[in-house]
Amino acid sequence: IIQLYVPLNWFGTYYRAIQKNFVDMENMFDLLKETQEVVDIPGAGPLAVRQGKIEFCNVSFSYLPERTVLKNISFTVPGGKTVAIVGPSGSGKTTIMRLLFRFYDVDNGAILIDGQNIKTVQQNSLRQNIGVVPQDTVLFNNSIRYNIQYARLNAAEADVIAAAKSAEIHDRILTFPEKYDTQVGERGLKLSGGEKQRVAIARTILKSPAIVLLDEATSALDTQTERNIQAALHKVCADRTTVIVAHRLSTIIHADEIIVLKEGEIVERGRHEELITQESVYADMWQQQLKNDNEALKESNSEENS
Numbered sequence: 001i002i003q004l005y006v007p008l009n010w011f012g013t014y015y016r017a018i019q020k021n022f023v024d025m026e027n028m029f030d031l032l033k034e035t036q037e038v039v040d041i042p043g044a045g046p047l048a049v050r051q052g053k054i055e056f057c058n059v060s061f062s063y064l065p066e067r068t069v070l071k072n073i074s075f076t077v078p079g080g081k082t083v084a085i086v087g088p089s090g091s092g093k094t095t096i097m098r099l100l101f102r103f104y105d106v107d108n109g110a111i112l113i114d115g116q117n118i119k120t121v122q123q124n125s126l127r128q129n130i131g132v133v134p135q136d137t138v139l140f141n142n143s144i145r146y147n148i149q150y151a152r153l154n155a156a157e158a159d160v161i162a163a164a165k166s167a168e169i170h171d172r173i174l175t176f177p178e179k180y181d182t183q184v185g186e187r188g189l190k191l192s193g194g195e196k197q198r199v200a201i202a203r204t205i206l207k208s209p210a211i212v213l214l215d216e217a218t219s220a221l222d223t224q225t226e227r228n229i230q231a232a233l234h235k236v237c238a239d240r241t242t243v244i245v246a247h248r249l250s251t252i253i254h255a256d257e258i259i260v261l262k263e264g265e266i267v268e269r270g271r272h273e274e275l276i277t278q279e280s281v282y283a284d285m286w287q288q289q290l291k292n293d294n295e296a297l298k299e300s301n302s303e304e305n306s
């Protein structure tokens, strides 16, 4: 039943997945041009990126008129720096990413990149300068090579391999039956969540944008995969302006600023060391995470011993 359902409703399914989980927005804009809600203003010029500084200035937004999802949000990410956004489910984290990619226009306030309001620049040029690593990457039914190259279809083989190496996925690809020619996706080799995320990282490294948006996967990964992903993420974020929606706080210990969202408002902000010493929402989240990690560790130890 599932196999019949998927092809018939492919567009609907894909679109809902995007709306919900911010799955591969870059692909989605190519595939479903008609769903775009925002349009270029007449005479819009290309975005000129210098340092890649991002500014949210008093941004408010609602999907539906009766409910404000983001209230008066202001923060700055200096060029090359990293800001992490954390908060409970539904607090508006993914919405911030969607607005930055100009999936929707803000209701009040403005989003600036290097001083230019993103409302006034060509959407294409905005999206060319932003790489997205979503929670869940949709792979094309094509070779693994194509899936990496997708970010820059004319990229040389050597660049594809270099990107795969940086993303810690190259060695894994060499173990596939036909290496880079192996078919992946629904009809080919199925990749794990962690592998798919590394494909998305390889794509982004190949695209080489000034700005990276990273929506961390919620699902727990095994320690080795986690280590590979962390190493890959480190490379993709290095020297790029990065916004991370983080679920595992261990990822963002070194972030230049952590923003804690609650019901669409910023309730705390600062660096990890500052936030954990206060009585704060973040400190509670951190304690909770340590507790969960300990329990998971105990469980895996007792499984090993049994």
Ligand code: ATP
Binding pocket: 019, 020, 063, 064, 069, 087, 088, 089, 090, 091, 092, 093, 094, 095, 096
């Ligand atoms: P999670 O951690 O669960 O991913 P989040 O912090 O990323 O949550 P958002 O996805 O930004 O939260 O959602 C913020 C609020 O906006 C939620 O209440 C959600 O129900 C609502 N919302 C999200 N997308 C839409 C949409 N397309 N239409 C209407 N409401 C939406």
